Amino acid sequence: MLAWVSIRLQDVTAWQEKWASESQHGYRPQHGTEDVYWSLALRIECALLQGTPLTGVSFDYSKCFDRVPVAILLRLVTELGMDSRICAPVRTMYSNLRRRFRINGSVGDEFRTTNGILQGCPLSVLFLNALVAIWCKAIDKEVPLASPSAFADDTGVTASSRKEVQQAVSITEEFAELTGQQLNQKKSVSFSTSARRVRKLRLKSSTIPITTSWKSVGAHLCTNRGRQDSNHETKVQQACKTADRIRWLPLHFEARSSLACSLVVSGALFGCSVARPSRKQLSKLRTASLNCIWGSRHRRRCAEIVFTLFAPGHRADPEHACTYNTMRMMRRMLARRDDLHDLFRQVWTCADGQPRQDTGPVACIAAAASDLNWTWPDPLNFVLDDGSTISPLQMSAGEWEHVVRDGVRRAAWRRAAARREDMHGIEDGIDREMTLALLRSSSLPPYEKSVLRSILAGSVWTQDRLSRAGMVQAATCPYCDAGAAEDHEHMWWHCPAWEGIRQLHSVAEHADVPSWPACLAKCGILPEKMSLTPVIDLTSDQFDDARDSSRADALVKPLWKLFQNSESQSRPNFGKHPLMLRQPETASTDVSICDGRVVVHTDGASRNNQHKTLRRAGVGAFWGKRNPLNVSEPLVGPNQTNNRAELVAAIRVLELDSRPLNIRTDSQYVYLGCTKRLAAWSANEWRSGRREISNRDLWQKMQLLLERRETGSVLFTKVKAHASHVDVRRGCVLAEDKFGNDQADALAVAGAAIHPVDNAARSNAVRRMLVIRSTQRMMIEIVLERASRAKSRRQQQADDQAEEAEDQDDEEGAVQRQPQLSDGQPLGRASFGADREDDRFVYILMEPAEGGELLTVIKEIYEQRVHALSETWAARVFQQCLSAIAYCHERGILHKDLKSENIMLLSRDRVASPHVVIIDFGVSELLSTTRGPQGQTHRNRGSALAGTCTTMAPEVWTGDFGPKCDVWSLGCVLFEFLSGRPPFMARNHEDGSEWLRLHRAGPDWSKLARISGLAQQICQ
Known part of the structure; x- marks a missing residue:
């Protein structure tokens, strides 16, 4: 039954939009809980700033799903126009439904009920929306000055005076009586922003309690200017307990990070866009999340590095997440709700020049902008720290979220650089791609990855650090005879004990280390704006030595080959089309036909995927040998990804050939998008769930091209990528599909080669990658060798102490010897x-x-x-x-x-x-x-x-x-x-x-x- 309902739910969702009230936000496309609590918080903030009264009530129904009369509900949806093919099976199901009470392991007799709809059934929420829609429309008609809101059975009303709200309460009481509902007087609450005492609202024979702090669909709201810290304390404490439990799970770093994001931070910060937790609560939650992800053993790790390089800080760090969610919610609500623009401008105007409140959407946005070091000169515009102006509504949701995430990271790096001496240099940004390239590569074993994380986070304990912490007596380096204090600079670059390791990494050894910022010299973090003076000469003997070295060769071979081949790359000849390769003069129009459709193979190729700076993508489409329609083009635009190239290849085929087509692609992304997901994305305003889909512009173009053609004239087929002759013999792929896909791939690779990287940019990227990878490799090997020697040194000290004790016993002749290990010591x-x-x-x-x-x-x-x-x-x-x-x-x-x-x-x-x-x-x-x-x-x-x-x-x-x-x-x-x-x-x-x-x-x-x-x- 549930499987049938899940399929039919897609059919009735569009039907629901025909009768749903604008005040309803539950289980509707492009609606959510934020439509209830964010808009209500904005009205409360406006009333507090302007000093105008605002009265409201929030209703709670007792066992709403269990009390709904099924007969009335089915009659209602029939009158609203539900298809009988859906309504009739549901009616039959409820008429034959039998229930039993279960207590522990005991089950009672079966019985029939006339009231109650199934919780968990997808259609139940639509039926409940139909019932609540009657209430919303009744409030709108009979109390036009009141503003109702509803999310499923969570309903509420606000108005400027108590009189209108009391009328709405009376209507709600009548509605509950007619539909068999029962209002929970203890959990229903009322509120008012008026400074004067307001008479309580009456519900039946009792009154509704007035509160200054309550929950609205899970988010904390209050009518005071001050923050209600107690509202968040319970959630923070629960999140900290969850984090402590996750901390002891035997999971790898990425798994603990994912659990911290989903189970610790997200729940504790729900509704933070209207009421931010206090700094103390955020700090407590941040410590719990950090210990959950990183552990508490390495106490000197830089939290900002952990949350900006290793874990998704906008989800794992409560401080980052609070700022990010506030800015994201602002754009989402203003882009979705045009009716809130005027109210938002009023609140911003009233808040300008007044002491900042602790709660309310505008107050939270102002606090978030302050955390980002942005200025807010206009309600819909921000000025970034670099002086540029951006408007959230003038860019896509993905672009805005990227800007906010980047701002959050940069603010964190500035704080870290100001607090820690070994992080100087990251205040202007970190080249995350170069810094994390080795950590993300598959060439590094898991243990060495954990060592590299410790190095990048600055949590490697030197003798000097141990001495300053009072854990050892002297800071002198125990691994060499230089008599110098073992700090990070000595350990990485000067200690004679590790000279052999440094010689294996000549790129790092011959670099101009004294000119490096502390973050690179001590932690292996490459600054984004580091001076690009030739830290290494790619044509010198140093580079030849690094290239010939067995360890360095495995590290730099792809890069120096890239650099050496850059000058010899030749550009293909172009024809009339500015992006199309010129075809041979002996062109052929032969094509393959299948079921009346022209068969075209498409492919996309991306070179140097591991280096974003050097990445270049190409597009290929193959009609047949020497066919003039064959396409080999470079991918245009800054986003050089393989998925985008695959999608552009299919679009180019639709643009160039108007005949019925069978487009055969090896991309699962293109195949599923065109055959199954395109219609759903379009109906959901080009979103997958609540997130905007990637390559939205191309998918919109694809939909437009498909709509211009007859239905069924274009067929998309998935073929195996990079198939071999063994796959053909096994029947995994047709021989013609293997040949066509190989030809399309060759055309795409040739297209990617049309726009090579500029030599200056290429050499700069190669230099940076060589230096950072060689430096990080050197640091990892020093840490491993240092740990090995420390273990040997401790063992030697223990052996020496045992021998000294035995010698002393022999001399004095009075010491009772302990048995040896072989005797059970x-x-x-x-x-x-x-x-x-x-x-x-x-x-x-x-x-x-x-x-x-x-x-x-x-x-x-x-x-x-x-x-x-x-x-x-x-x-x-x-x-x-x-x-x-x-x-x-x-x-x-x-x-x-x-x-x-x-x-x-x-x-x-x-x-x-x-x-x-x-x-x-x-x-x-x-x-x-x-x-x-x-x-x-x-x-x-x-x-x-x-x-x-x-x-x-x-x-x-x-x-x-x-x-x-x-x-x-x-x-x-x-x-x-x-x-x-x-x-x-x-x-x-x-x-x-x-x-x-x-x-x-x-x-x-x-x-x-x-x-x-x-x-x-x-x-x-």
Whole structure:
């Protein structure tokens, strides 16, 4: 049934437009929720600025779909002219419909209903629109000074006085009674912009509450000049929770970015074009989105780079999205609703010179223009930061959205350059195509792509950065003997340790690095307006070396071949047509005929697709060998894409040949567009959904050419592209189609060669691409080699420390040696110390723990905020603690006093792998042992009540404990490590019963809400 309804829905949509009211905006082409809330917000803003009263009411129906009388509804749509072939099956379906109540797994008896239409059925919304249309027309006729609005069952009325609104309420009450509806008095609200107290509207025997803030079809509106922050707080908090859940999914970067756009930002910012969230809320949501996409480990990443280069910032960054959606909604509403132009001008005029409001469409547009650094001298014109003037209504929706996205990115780059020293140079723009070419290529493995993202975002941690963060003691480069601080400049360009890598990339090595801006020299980002002085000579020995190098050859071969072949390209001869190739004098008019139609093969070709600056497209159409109609042309215009060339090829065939045609194309884009989508696009004002289709001008021309011909005279056929003889033998493609498609492709390639790139522009693009790719490759290899050496260095340090400890033990002869790894040495170490004694003292020798106590680390994380908690690092610490205690238990030793003060770290490095030492065995005990059938076993022993109350297990208080008491204590330490607070805290530390009561109640698990679910499960 639903499949049948989905097909018939296309037929009844046009019928709906014949009777629908202009006040209805639900489930209609070129209408949406914004028609309700944006226009209402504009009227409210105008009333507030002018000081005029505006009263309104928003109705809520209780169970609207379930109360609609089916018989009345079907009679109504029949009177409105619905085709009986659609109405009759629907009537039959409802007459035979049986329903059941379901509660959990139980199902009740079936019953019939006279009221209620199916929710989820596409026709139900049209039926509901038919019913609501009666209400809209009744309001228009009986209360002409009132303005009704409706989106499905969400209805409302506004007027300049309370009297008209009260009349509309009475009409609505009567309408609900006649149609079996029930108005929800608690959820229906009224509002007024008047400063004076307004009497409440009456609905039946009660009154409708007056509010200053409410939801209109999901968007928050208010009648106050100030912002209602509480309205957005709930959505922001929910979005942050969703972002935190996405953050822990095992997905790649692009997948997390897509989820952040669709599930985090879009819902939280719905309606932001009329009521912007506060700066604090946007910042909170931005942090959640950034952590969701990037993660929280690399804290020094530049958020502006992440949102402008790696993720679609206009959808993923709340600040960008708020500005973008506001500007996009402005153009959409003004282009769609001519009736709002005068009101929009009035609001703009009233707002000019007055203190800016926090809500309202015009106030939000003014804030968005300020964020973009634009000026707004006229209601329908903006002046960009470069001084040019643009008008949103004078350009297509796609062009306007592109301008806004570009403005949002440039504003973000200016902020980043002003805030970060390593981003100086991007304030005038970034060459995104060149900078991201290597990242988008398939030649880079996924791990190296993640490394390149870290480099571009400026999140590579050097020794100097670690030192300034207090994570290491010295900033000196540990990889060379130069004694210089390891900053980014030293690491990339001066460190002798990486000289071999730099020599493999001679293009980057011989470039004039001191003249480069910081963004290129430190982060590998190519500025858009970087001086084009010859940073590399394409004819010098440097370029020959780079070309001959095995690694550089794979990188630059397509580019230098392009440059070398540019001078030898020849332009074909032209005939009478300015764009057509001259045909041989022995031309033939032979064509292939199929079912009375002339067969023509079309194709488009685009060269150098990976480089937008160098991209050139051509058009090809093949009638037959030596046919004078054969077309080989360059694609005209700035948009040099393959899809556009394919479409132009089909259009050229329709222009040149008036006979019945069978156009055979290998483009799915052209085939589906001409056979299935063209009519739908035209009916939807050349939009696919709500977005304007690409190549709109060509599709409109295609429709015009097809309408001039007889119906059925043009047939489009899809053929296999680049077919082989194997495909012909297998029957995948006809031999004539393979030949024709190959010939059309050759003509298109020849057409693309007609307009080669200017040599100066080509050489400039090649130079820029060589430099940026070589530089980024060099940086990636340095990071990988640096990480490898750091790992080896840490391993060597650990081995040296172990050897030093063994040597010291041998010299003093008093240290109890730990077993070797082959004997089960733990990851962490239980340090009993080495002792010597004389006549007066006992000397205890212990290794230095430079990392301090674990308690110090906890304070640095939660109190001093020196660095953030890394769950990976915490897991390694806890794993070593468990290993050390297991080692003790195997030897019959109970620690009994495990706490964060007794867990020491040998290293202060919070990035490298930790080395844990368990200390203070002052109250430890030996387990009593018995001989069992399978050997030695340990029994519980509780000879002494000792330990720390906050981590002491319940068994210790009762006097019967064993190895499990140490596990309990470690769990308390883990809780404190992950939350910053102990799990139990009693008022009287000496009262054992108080502690036992706390243990039975359990800790407050809400303190672990900020950590991952897996970490919470481990702690519990």
